[in-house]
Amino acid sequence: MNFNSLKISDRLLKAITDLKFEKLTPIQEKAIPYLIDKNEDLIALAQTGTGKTAAFGIPIVHKIDCDKKYPQAIILSPTRELCLQISKDLIAYSKYFENINITAIYGGSNIQPQIKSIRSGTQIVVGTPGRVKDLINRKVLKLKTIEIVVLDEADEMLNMGFKEDLDAILSETPSNKQTLLFSATMPNEVMKLSKTYMHKFKTIEVASRNEGAKNVDHHYYMVNAKDRYNALRRICDINPKIYGIIFCRTRRDTKNVADKLMNDGYNADALHGDLSQSQRDHVMSKFRNRNIQLLVATDVAARGIDIDNLTHVINYNLPDENEVYVHRSGRTGRAGRKGISIIIAHSREGRKINAIEKMIKQKIFAKNVPTGKDICKIQLMHLIDNIINTEINTEIDQYIPEIENKFKKIKKNDLIKQLLSVEFNRLLSFYKNAKDLDTSKKEKKRKQINSEKTGVAEKGYSRFYINLGKETGIATHNLIGLINERTRNRNIPVGKIDIMKKFSFFEIPNEFKNEILSGFKNYKWHDKKVNVEISKVPKKQSSIKFADRKNKRRKKLGEKSSFKNRYKAFKK
Numbered sequence: 001m002n003f004n005s006l007k008i009s010d011r012l013l014k015a016i017t018d019l020k021f022e023k024l025t026p027i028q029e030k031a032i033p034y035l036i037d038k039n040e041d042l043i044a045l046a047q048t049g050t051g052k053t054a055a056f057g058i059p060i061v062h063k064i065d066c067d068k069k070y071p072q073a074i075i076l077s078p079t080r081e082l083c084l085q086i087s088k089d090l091i092a093y094s095k096y097f098e099n100i101n102i103t104a105i106y107g108g109s110n111i112q113p114q115i116k117s118i119r120s121g122t123q124i125v126v127g128t129p130g131r132v133k134d135l136i137n138r139k140v141l142k143l144k145t146i147e148i149v150v151l152d153e154a155d156e157m158l159n160m161g162f163k164e165d166l167d168a169i170l171s172e173t174p175s176n177k178q179t180l181l182f183s184a185t186m187p188n189e190v191m192k193l194s195k196t197y198m199h200k201f202k203t204i205e206v207a208s209r210n211e212g213a214k215n216v217d218h219h220y221y222m223v224n225a226k227d228r229y230n231a232l233r234r235i236c237d238i239n240p241k242i243y244g245i246i247f248c249r250t251r252r253d254t255k256n257v258a259d260k261l262m263n264d265g266y267n268a269d270a271l272h273g274d275l276s277q278s279q280r281d282h283v284m285s286k287f288r289n290r291n292i293q294l295l296v297a298t299d300v301a302a303r304g305i306d307i308d309n310l311t312h313v314i315n316y317n318l319p320d321e322n323e324v325y326v327h328r329s330g331r332t333g334r335a336g337r338k339g340i341s342i343i344i345a346h347s348r349e350g351r352k353i354n355a356i357e358k359m360i361k362q363k364i365f366a367k368n369v370p371t372g373k374d375i376c377k378i379q380l381m382h383l384i385d386n387i388i389n390t391e392i393n394t395e396i397d398q399y400i401p402e403i404e405n406k407f408k409k410i411k412k413n414d415l416i417k418q419l420l421s422v423e424f425n426r427l428l429s430f431y432k433n434a435k436d437l438d439t440s441k442k443e444k445k446r447k448q449i450n451s452e453k454t455g456v457a458e459k460g461y462s463r464f465y466i467n468l469g470k471e472t473g474i475a476t477h478n479l480i481g482l483i484n485e486r487t488r489n490r491n492i493p494v495g496k497i498d499i500m501k502k503f504s505f506f507e508i509p510n511e512f513k514n515e516i517l518s519g520f521k522n523y524k525w526h527d528k529k530v531n532v533e534i535s536k537v538p539k540k541q542s543s544i545k546f547a548d549r550k551n552k553r554r555k556k557l558g559e560k561s562s563f564k565n566r567y568k569a570f571k572k
């Protein structure tokens with residue numbers, strides 16, 4: 001659906017065209033025509049990134065009477081950032097309206113300009129609940145003329161403890177107003193709020209996966225909890241151009257992770273509720289200007305961050321509620337760009353990942369934590385690209401003869417290596433001998449090795465595992481020759497032999513067990529260290545043995561299996 005098919009004025013359409021919005025997003029298709037035509041209430045289940053601000057903002061701008069110099073619409077939102085974002089969007093939609101006044105009111109900043117703006121005759125107020133209530137109490141803000149109330153991110157406002165403020169504010173508004181409730185999730189508290197304050201309403205829901213999320217790829221890395229931070233570093237290092245948000249569950253985690261990243265030389269900073277408003281603004285402006293590549297944030301603090309070109313969202317911890325994951329991942333992959341949402345998970349979170357996959361209707365791909373070698377290669381290429389793309393500073397020209405003289409004796413290849421080493425040595429030494437952090441890989445390997453080393457031998461025989469297989473060039477006759485050679489005993493009768501791809505099994509009568517084990521000790525075959533072990537009995541087999549033992553005991557007791565028979569036998 002195109003915007004020109006809406007019943008809106010040309011000046012509103014022109015502003016929307018200026019914003020380069022071409023088609024309505026799904027939520028806008030459902031909400032805008034309804035809100036333009038009707039004065040009934042609306043509940044919309046939608047996250048940031050779905051175009052929800054325009055879904056209520058365009059109808060509001062359309063309905064406002066600019067000649068009336070009093071508040072006609074109020075939008076309540078949980079954070080200052082969101083508040084500013086919404087008012088910025090409304091100002092953009094109303095760009096060609098002459099007498100419109102939109103006022104953003106929020107805590108943590110000077111109240112006087114806000115009072116002045118309200119008194120000058122504002123038609124649309126966008127505010128955080130605390131400051132709105134404050135201005136009502138000061139008798140500056142009067143809501144008796146309000147026609148539309150928007151509760152934006154209602155779930156978050158309730159989470160942040162604004163319930164009482166909301167009650168107080170809504171009680172100041174006329175009962176016949178139109179109420180629009182937008183929420184990413186619908187917990188009971190939000191349902192209660194809607195029951196208390198809303199009349200006849202339409203409910204709309206855009207697929208829990210938002211439009212933007214179509215462009216999001218989902219990956220997870222399985223690590224031990226203690227390796228979480230190192231895995232994060234590697235993920236950042238393998239993506240030198242990363243520009244993203246790292247979500248942590250608590251303020252403390254947020255602070256710790258950001259501090260560690262900064263100490264380790266990353267362009268990172270923290271955004272959380274313990275910061276003062278001006279500190280938060282400072283961090284945000286650094287992030288917006290890309291002076292910070294990595295913003296470590298809590299969910300609440302990150303609300304309202306409206307940046308379209310994030311490359312990654314990293315879930316340092318998975319959120320308690322799966323819907324929050326949808327919300328987080330929707331912060332990337334916006335405005336037609338591709339984005340990646342990453343989960344750093346530990347092995348017990350597999351089920352949660354499955355549940356999220358179902359919810360987002362998308363696969364979350366398991367990825368291996370990058371190895372030191374992978375990272376070094378990527379970083380080196382990145383460094384070379386940077387060198388190639390750096391504009392030459394002509395100031396250097398004057399020193400060229402001297403520089404040439406200094407480099408005279410060094411060959412071109414050595415010079416390249418030396419120059420790159422200046423930048424690269426730190427990283428190289430950090431990742432030298434770095435261990436594998438990937439638990440999924442380790443787990444797979446463990447399972448593989450276990451299955452390799454298992455099997456049940458013929459009666460009277462021991463079954464051996466040997467780490468030589470088809471791939472190492474061993475065949476049955478080689479193996480028999482090897483056994484004879486290592487034991488120096490040609491009379492050992494070799495039983496069953498199974499040659500597999502990477503390993504083999506052979507069976508030997510029990511009495512030669514020790515000869516085999518000692519014969520292969522410290523032995524190398526074509527430079528490969530040979531490992532021979534008694535193969536383990538797989539779990540299933542041990543339970544079979546256990547069942548066998550039970551049956552034998554039953555037989556001994558002369559019964560089949562009933563408790564009565566066993567009791568009888570016992571009494572005998």
Ligand code: AMP
Nearest residue numbers: 021022023024025048049050051052053
């Ligand atoms: P929101 O969900 O309101 O935070 O919007 C997410 C982003 O989508 C913002 O950057 C909007 O400017 C942008 N946007 C909203 N509606 C449209 C549209 N119809 N076409 C293209 N971009 C849009």
